[in-house]
Amino acid sequence: MADEQTKYQLSESEIPTQWINLLPDLPGDPLPPLHPGTLQPAGPDDLAPLFPMGLIQQEVSPEPEIDIPAEARDVYRLWRPTPLYRARRLEAALETPAHIYYKYEGVSPPGSHKPNTAVAQVYENARAGVKKLATETGAGQWGSALAFACQLYGLECEVFMVGSSYDQKPYRRTMMETWGATVHRSPSDLTEAGRSQADHPTGSLGIAISEAVEVAAGDPSCNYALGSVLNHVLLHQTVIGQEAMSQMELAGEEPDVLIGCVGGGSNFAGLAFPFVRRVLRGEAETRFVAAEPAACPTLTRGVYRYDFGDTVGLTPLMPMYTLGHDFVPPPVHAGGLRYHGDAPMLCGLVKAGAVEARAFRQNETFDAALRFARTEGIIPAPEPAHAIRAVIDEAEEAREAGEERVILFGLCGHGHFDLAAYEAYLAGELEDPEFSEAEMEAAIQRLPEVPAPSS
Ligand SMILES: Cc1ncc(COP(=O)(O)O)c(C=O)c1O
Numbered sequence: 001m002a003d004e005q006t007k008y009q010l011s012e013s014e015i016p017t018q019w020i021n022l023l024p025d026l027p028g029d030p031l032p033p034l035h036p037g038t039l040q041p042a043g044p045d046d047l048a049p050l051f052p053m054g055l056i057q058q059e060v061s062p063e064p065e066i067d068i069p070a071e072a073r074d075v076y077r078l079w080r081p082t083p084l085y086r087a088r089r090l091e092a093a094l095e096t097p098a099h100i101y102y103k104y105e106g107v108s109p110p111g112s113h114k115p116n117t118a119v120a121q122v123y124e125n126a127r128a129g130v131k132k133l134a135t136e137t138g139a140g141q142w143g144s145a146l147a148f149a150c151q152l153y154g155l156e157c158e159v160f161m162v163g164s165s166y167d168q169k170p171y172r173r174t175m176m177e178t179w180g181a182t183v184h185r186s187p188s189d190l191t192e193a194g195r196s197q198a199d200h201p202t203g204s205l206g207i208a209i210s211e212a213v214e215v216a217a218g219d220p221s222c223n224y225a226l227g228s229v230l231n232h233v234l235l236h237q238t239v240i241g242q243e244a245m246s247q248m249e250l251a252g253e254e255p256d257v258l259i260g261c262v263g264g265g266s267n268f269a270g271l272a273f274p275f276v277r278r279v280l281r282g283e284a285e286t287r288f289v290a291a292e293p294a295a296c297p298t299l300t301r302g303v304y305r306y307d308f309g310d311t312v313g314l315t316p317l318m319p320m321y322t323l324g325h326d327f328v329p330p331p332v333h334a335g336g337l338r339y340h341g342d343a344p345m346l347c348g349l350v351k352a353g354a355v356e357a358r359a360f361r362q363n364e365t366f367d368a369a370l371r372f373a374r375t376e377g378i379i380p381a382p383e384p385a386h387a388i389r390a391v392i393d394e395a396e397e398a399r400e401a402g403e404e405r406v407i408l409f410g411l412c413g414h415g416h417f418d419l420a421a422y423e424a425y426l427a428g429e430l431e432d433p434e435f436s437e438a439e440m441e442a443a444i445q446r447l448p449e450v451p452a453p454s455s
Helices: 053-060 070-076 088-094 115-127 141-153 163-168 170-178 192-196 205-217 231-251 266-280 344-351 362-376 382-401 419-426 437-445
Strands: 018-020 065-067 084-086 099-104 132-137 156-162 182-186 222-224 257-261 287-293 303-308 317-322 356-360 406-411
Touching (some): 018 266, 053 115, 053 231, 070 115, 088 362, 088 382, 099 231, 115 141, 132 141, 132 205, 156 170, 156 205, 163 182, 182 205, 192 205, 231 344, 317 344
Parallel strands (some): 099 406, 132 156
Antiparallel strands (some): 084 099, 303 317
16 A cells, blocks of 8 residues: 555635536526425515525526635635545455545535535625524534634524434534524424424424524524525535536546435535536436435435425425425434425436435444544545445446446535444444334325426
């Protein structure tokens, strides 16, 4: 292994100057979101009570590239470009001829990919004169990122944290408070939405979103911010894939397969979409694998329908794979992956067969996380541990086939606040909760009466 390069680094001047918008490259016309009251297509004005016009324009933009504002790009310099690693020690432990690369987003101050969009969103809100942002957080990573960005731009930040994560990860709350945010355990008794869900004490992202949207809708100086799912969030994350593309060039390799975990789809899209665009344009032949938890298997077991983004039904309806907006996933430790739906753009790609989805159980996921930590050193967040599980499967398949497969995956965050989960795994106490088909069937019966999207 002597003298073999492990890290591929770019300089600050190589931070991308544009985000990549995949929308115009997707086959067919984009399906519009629907207004939650009228169930008719929602236009930019319908989104204006919650989002600043700068972000709404990005949400619906037909432009293939969008300039990153210089002020936001300047903030990116605090942690970007992030490193690309070759996982040589993992490869050796797996005795695989596969070449494994990972793009590590855990070097940002909040510890994940989330500030790539938090900074861009807070910048646009600050420019529009908004004083406060309300949001939800699952794993605490998004809430931390938004608290950090709000602090940089002088905005107030109010976070509804999913109950199970609030209990599992108290120091994530302290981190948000350190950056000046106010944090509530969700469901809370502060909102109508929270009070209506009091019998689901572990909470869900859908419930926390309802609470944050209610707060934003009731306060003219406050907007809402979402950490995933929406087009503009995926757009902001494409700095990851653009950098990775340049770094793979430095390594002199092309990925045969690209793997990421999916909660709402933003880190997956951020890494994958610049590569997906090349495939859609016939310039490359990369395969894409989306990894999700078996306890919340949206892409592998959900139905493709219009559904609300939140539990109570305050947000527009989006065309997506869904487990039903009131599905409350079991409290698995990958809190960021406990969402009932997924980004419409990603769902469209899965439906078209351009992205393959796989689901993994908690114990096999933590087994992969430990193998990674014990070879590469970094302790991954439980969310990207799902991607690592898929990577190990691919690398073992490559070994059986005697193939020098090039694998690129997104290590979108570290697990330094997830040690209670590691402790439970090491003690043999981690459960593999079953996804209940019966529960889902019931949830699907409660989907809004809208014809299924046709493309
Ligand atoms: C580390 C980490 N990875 C992944 C996710 C899932 O979100 P997304 O699919 O939008 O990347 C989260 C969400 O909180 C997260 O904190």
